[in-house]
Amino acid sequence: MSKIRTFVLALGMVAASWVAFVYTPKPLYAANYKPEVTLAQLMPKQFGDWKSDDLMAEAIISPDLKASLARYYTDTLSRTYTNSQGDRVMLSLAFGADQGRAMQVHKPEVCYVGQGFKIGTAEGVHLSAMGKDIPAMRLVATQGPRIEPLTYWIRSGDDVVRGWWEQNLARVKYGFQGYLPDGLLFRVSTVGDDVDAGYAAQAKFVQEFIPALSPKARAMVLGHAF
Secondary structure, three states, X not given: OOHHHHHHHHHHHHHHHHHHHHHOOEEOOOOOOOOOOOHHHHOOOEEOOEEEOOOOOOOOOOHHHHHHHHHHOOEEEEEEEEOXXXXXXXXXXXXXXOOOOOOOOOOHXXXXXXXXXXXXXXXXXEEEEXXXXXXXXXXXXXXXXXXXXXXXXXXXXXXXXXXXXXXXHHHHHHHHOOEEOOEEEEEEEOOOOOHXXXXXHHHHHHHHHHHHOOHHHHHHHHOOOO
């Protein structure tokens, strides 16, 4: 083999290795990354006519579910907010630093079924806050007499996504940029058989919650593009 051919082959191998290195997505954050400020610190406990009900005892979480949450999520937050109209909205946030295929944020359709709920058909909707639209999903979860309508969206990097297709599309898009994005599940829900009233309370909560956030908290919930 001539020296020139050997050199060309070696150069090609180096170039291929470099391309593979550059275009292999890498987590935006290290596996043990912890935000400087927790979700509990970022999210206001009181805003407008809403305030967090500190007397609500936290739900008892089984050890296996707690271990699962610790595996998939970097930080989580659950609160119940009430207002003077008697509305009670449960807020649940789950932040994951690594949104690779195996670690990406789980949709409620998966989590609720795992807890024994039956799930209705999810419907795509748009919520409004600060004069902008937020794409979201709505569905009803039932378990015995408990009827829980809920609204959610997933932030993947700076994109707000709905459903499996959009979630994976965002992951691939950021992969072409060379990294795996972080992500957050935003979910609000109410309990009651009046589903329309529940959705209305959730929409009102979101409309008033988003403007009350600091820029840093808003970026955590909706991305820097909002």
